[in-house]
Amino acid sequence: MRGVFITLEGADGCGKTTQATLVAAALEARGREVVRLREPGGTPISEKVRALLLDPANAEMVPECELLLYEASRAQLVRQVIEPALERGACVLCDRYYDSTFAYQAGGRGLDETLVRQSNVLGSCGRVPDRTLVLDLDPALGFARATAGGVDRMEAEGLAFQERVRNAYLRLASEEPSRVRLVDASGKKEEVTARVLAALDDLWGE
Ligand code: TYD
DSSP states (O other), X not given: OOOEXXXXXXXXXXXXXXXXXXXXXXXXXXXXXXXXXXXXXXXXXXXXXXXXXHOGGGTTOOHHHHHHHHHHHHHHHIIIIIHHHHHTTOEEEEESXXXXXXXXXXXXXXXXXXXXXXXXXXXXXXXOOSEEEEEEOOHHHHHHHHTTTXXXXXXXXXXXXXXHHHHHHHHHHHHSTTTEEEEEOOXXXXXXHHHHHHTTGXXXXX
């Protein structure tokens, strides 16, 4: 079986993590080995970088440092975990990947888009997902959900930041329609899972 690389994206509180669990179970039921990951994180080094990135005490972090830390965490994950998993034919399901960097660091923070895209090539070691699903939800709803239990350093940027993130995702979906698919993330979680699975259907052509 060919390895398949799927990434889940969306603004904070869109329900990605819940969907990743449900989708992983559905793929396992079809007999696939599923490797579930989240970014930033997924290796001992990447988890240390994650802690730096999300710690609200690091409020002085400059956008360029933030960008490079996300990319550093990603490069380690790609080489250490994602590539070996794909080579043995697993289905890799990653909660966030380089489209998050485009949405948050270019869209949200306003870093130069060309620079962010170039950094993404380096951080991903050129590894492009087979399919990227953007769970699309009203940012006000997602933000309220995400911040109910307190805010991390990124969430501390507020609702206007999340709106810029969402707009960047909408743009990505229109620029790369065969890879990036928008999925309506409103309604019951089972309904969203059905939409997610439908948006993956054409990947299982074996
Ligand atoms: P996390 O708690 O994992 O958020 P979520 O459950 O919404 O995925 O925190 C990851 C945060 O890092 C989230 O606010 C998005 C942000 N992020 C970036 O800004 N750039 C990136 O490249 C990635 C991968 C994440």
